[in-house]
Amino acid sequence: MNETLRLMQAHRSNRSYKTDPVSEQMLDQIVEAAYRGPTSVNSQQVSLVVVRDRAKRARIAEIAGGQPWIAQAPVFITVIVDFHKTRLGVEKAGETQVAHESLEGVVAGTLDAGIALGNLMTAARSLGLGIVPIGGIRRDPQAMIDLLQLPPLTFPVAGVCVGYMAEEVPQKPRMGISSFRHDERYDQEALPSLIAAYDETLMQYWQQIGRPDGVPWSMRVAEYYQKAYFSKVRPVAVKQGFLCDK
Amino acid sequence: MNETLRLMQAHRSNRSYKTDPVSEQMLDQIVEAAYRGPTSVNSQQVSLVVVRDRAKRARIAEIAGGQPWIAQAPVFITVIVDFHKTRLGVEKAGETQVAHESLEGVVAGTLDAGIALGNLMTAARSLGLGIVPIGGIRRDPQAMIDLLQLPPLTFPVAGVCVGYMAEEVPQKPRMGISSFRHDERYDQEALPSLIAAYDETLMQYWQQIGRPDGVPWSMRVAEYYQKAYFSKVRPVAVKQGFLCDK
Numbered sequence: 001m002n003e004t005l006r007l008m009q010a011h012r013s014n015r016s017y018k019t020d021p022v023s024e025q026m027l028d029q030i031v032e033a034a035y036r037g038p039t040s041v042n043s044q045q046v047s048l049v050v051v052r053d054r055a056k057r058a059r060i061a062e063i064a065g066g067q068p069w070i071a072q073a074p075v076f077i078t079v080i081v082d083f084h085k086t087r088l089g090v091e092k093a094g095e096t097q098v099a100h101e102s103l104e105g106v107v108a109g110t111l112d113a114g115i116a117l118g119n120l121m122t123a124a125r126s127l128g129l130g131i132v133p134i135g136g137i138r139r140d141p142q143a144m145i146d147l148l149q150l151p152p153l154t155f156p157v158a159g160v161c162v163g164y165m166a167e168e169v170p171q172k173p174r175m176g177i178s179s180f181r182h183d184e185r186y187d188q189e190a191l192p193s194l195i196a197a198y199d200e201t202l203m204q205y206w207q208q209i210g211r212p213d214g215v216p217w218s219m220r221v222a223e224y225y226q227k228a229y230f231s232k233v234r235p236v237a238v239k240q241g242f243l244c245d246k
Numbered sequence: 247m248n249e250t251l252r253l254m255q256a257h258r259s260n261r262s263y264k265t266d267p268v269s270e271q272m273l274d275q276i277v278e279a280a281y282r283g284p285t286s287v288n289s290q291q292v293s294l295v296v297v298r299d300r301a302k303r304a305r306i307a308e309i310a311g312g313q314p315w316i317a318q319a320p321v322f323i324t325v326i327v328d329f330h331k332t333r334l335g336v337e338k339a340g341e342t343q344v345a346h347e348s349l350e351g352v353v354a355g356t357l358d359a360g361i362a363l364g365n366l367m368t369a370a371r372s373l374g375l376g377i378v379p380i381g382g383i384r385r386d387p388q389a390m391i392d393l394l395q396l397p398p399l400t401f402p403v404a405g406v407c408v409g410y411m412a413e414e415v416p417q418k419p420r421m422g423i424s425s426f427r428h429d430e431r432y433d434q435e436a437l438p439s440l441i442a443a444y445d446e447t448l449m450q451y452w453q454q455i456g457r458p459d460g461v462p463w464s465m466r467v468a469e470y471y472q473k474a475y476f477s478k479v480r481p482v483a484v485k486q487g488f489l490c491d492k
Contacts (some may be wrong), residue, residue, distance in 0.1 A: 001275060001453035004250040004372035004476035008279035008365050033254035035426045036417070037364065040381045041470050042463070044421050049428045057429065070426055084434070086467050087442055101325055103490060105355050106349070108381060110401055114319060114360015115379075116338060118283065119254050120490045122368060123363075126250035133361075135286045135354060149431040157357055171282070175290050179331060182295045184302065185395040188330070195335055217288070221332050222339035224287050228348035228492035244349060244490050246474035 006126050012171045014130030017073040017163035021052075026127050027075065030162065030198045033123035040108040047082040050075065056147060061065070063143045064136030073130075073163030078118045078137065078144065081109035083153040085239070100153055101244040106237070113157045118140035120160050120186045133158060146157040153241045168208060170171040173201050175217070253371050258377030258417045262407035263319040267298075272373050273321065279369035280362040280474045286354040293328040293360045296321065302393060306405070309389045310382030315457065319409035324383065325363045325391065327355035328488070329399040346399055348492040352483070359403045367405050374402075375412035383436055387482040397486045416455060419447050421463070 033047060039045055052059055052075055060078075061070035070076055083100035090097040099105040121131045137144050137159050144156040156166075174180070175198040177189050199216035206214025215223075237244065277294060283484055291470055298321055302413075306324075307316035316322055329346035336343040340466065345351040367377045383390050383405050420426070421444040424436050445462035445468040452460025461469075 002372050004253055005275050005279055005369055007250055007367060009275075009282045011282045011284060012282055021357050025426075028267075029251050029255075029332040031423075033251055035420060036255045036257045038257060038379050039261055039468070041466055043420065043471070044425070044463075047426055047428060047432070049430070049432055053430055058266075072466055076317055079470060080432070081380055083471075084490075085251040085421075085437060085441075087436055090468040090471050091462035092445075092464040093442060093462075095468040095472040096311065097454050097468075097471045098473050099471035099475060102477065102480065103352070104384060104474060104476040104479040105471075106352065107384070107403060107479060108476075110356040111300075111355050111363065111381070112358040112361075114357040115364035115367075115480060116360075117357065118251055118361035118364035119368070121284075122365070123251055123254060126248050131282050135341065135357070138350060138353070144383070147431075148428075151434055154432070157353060171434075172390060174281060177281055179290070180293055182278050182394075183443075184295070184297055184299055184327075185393075186293070186397065186398055186400070187294055191331060192338075193329075195338060199338075216339075216460055218335035218338040221287070221289055221344075222336040225329075225336050225343045225345035226290070228350060229345060229349040231348065231492065233353060234349040234490070244480070246477065 006179050008122055010171060012169050014165045014169055015067060015069045015132055016166040017130060019074060020164045021074045022129065030120055030123040031229050034119040037115045037119050039112045043086050044088050046112045047080045049078045061135065061142045061145060064134055065139050067134065067136055069132060069161055070134065072212050073161035077120060077162065077164040078148060078156050078159040078160055079113045080150065081108065081113050081155045081157055084151045087153055099125060100241055101243040103244050106219055106242055106244060110157055117158055117160060124162045129162055133163045134160060138230045138233050141232055155237055155240055173205050231239040247425055254319060256417060258415050259378040260411045261315045261378055262411050262412040262413055265320060265375060266312060266410045267320045268375065270327060276366055276369040280365040283361045289332050291328050291355050292358045293326045293330050295324045300418045307388050308457055310380055311385050312381065313382055315378060315407055316380065319407035321408040322405055323366060323408065324394060324402050324405040325359045326396065326473055327359050327403055329355065330397045333399055346372060346487055347489040349490050352488055356403055363406060365480045370408045375408055378407045384476045384479050387478055400487055401488060402492050419451055466475055
């Protein structure tokens with residue numbers, strides 16, 4: 001196994017940071033790894049906003065529902081689905097952009113944003129830094145749009161904290177790999193027993209790391225997924241131009 | 247710079263493969279890199295279907311609009327947003343899942359799928375293999391659902407060819423990095439000149455690699471984005487349960 005595989009397979013999210021700054025040189029390398037990732041039809045419909053400003057990070061920590069590590073880690077990078085950039089291109093070619101109104105547009109843009117986010121995380125970890133991806137900015141996407149001065153046809157889909165780790169953390173166990181990898185066709189049969197086994201594995205893990213408030217996976221997912229949580233995503237996306245009606 | 251950064255920064259898509267098989271051991275390592283990636287609220291709402299079968303790959307090549315490299319490369323991995331798995335968990339906890347009906351659900355699932363897809367690509371490239379991500383399966387998502395026997399509440403968002411490269415290819419230039427990286431706030435001002443410069447850069451690139459049919463970036467994006475291309479994404483997503491009405 002090589003170092004790149006080892007890094008990705010050892011992925012973990014860190015929520016405790018030193019305040020030491022991340023050098024510009026490191027940050028350039030991390031951003032470049034995301035910049036060189038592929039995008040659907042070479043649209044380059046992803047952008048980043050790098051925030052170092054302490055007050056802005058404190059505000060983002062609030063927006064994300066009170067996540068103190070965003071204020072603590074010296075860098076926060078927001079990943080943006082960016083159909084503003086493509087619209088300028090389409091208009092330069094004398095046409096009118098429609099793709100952002102389709103669900104396909106949202107899916108293609110978000111997939112590309114995911115690739116970029118993954119690359120940011122792997123790149124930062126390859127330099128010995130810690131990271132934690134933050135979906136919680138979607139609690140209040142309009143506040144992020146205002147804070148980062150994002151134009152219409154853009155949407156902040158996620159962010160990531162980057163900084164020196166205050167401590168190493170263990171990797172959270174995953175559900176059995178046959179719940180993830182299927183061969184030739186999707187196989188539903190094993191899922192119920194894999195879920196039951198994982199609920200137990202996760203409870204043992206919570207016990208091991210001294211988290212008596214930990215709950216089984218199925219209970220935790222139910223807590224979030226019994227409702228349309230982050231319910232402002234749809235209205236703000238529509239307001240930004242992502243109508244999702246095509 | 248380390249090898250992991252170099253790999254991501256040297257990303258390129260390969261469309262010419264040898265027929266030599268990829269070993270199970272390598273495939274296990276590649277899949278494990280995606281398996282260990284993070285997911286929103288630890289939902290693990292991503293699954294893969296690994297296809298080696300020659301006839302199935304030939305069919306996927308057709309579905310994707312006639313992409314011969316899918317039939318040529320020995321492995322094709324489809325990345326699936328999987329709210330079937332989470333529904334089983336939610337129901338085990340005695341609740342009813344609603345999140346898949348929200349746009350937030352689609353965004354969160356697709357973002358996680360993007361992270362997994364990026365990890366698959368970086369992992370394969372770290373082993374000296376070539377890859378090309380395939381969004382074209384979204385031309386006809388129902389055909390992929392039928393072929394891979396995907397249950398309701400799942401959606402095939404993209405795939406990736408994996409195999410030994412028949413030849414190395416150059417990296418396509420990107421638009422100037424200030425179109426991608428913003429600091430502290432989004433800066434719109436430089437975009438028009440960056441797009442104009444990139445249109446020229448790309449034309450020079452097409453000339454260098456002997457592609458007289460190459461067009462400027464803005465013209466290419468206009469060709470796709472003046473319409474809601476892959477227009478079956480929305481109806482098939484809705485049919486699968488992703489109503490996007492919340």
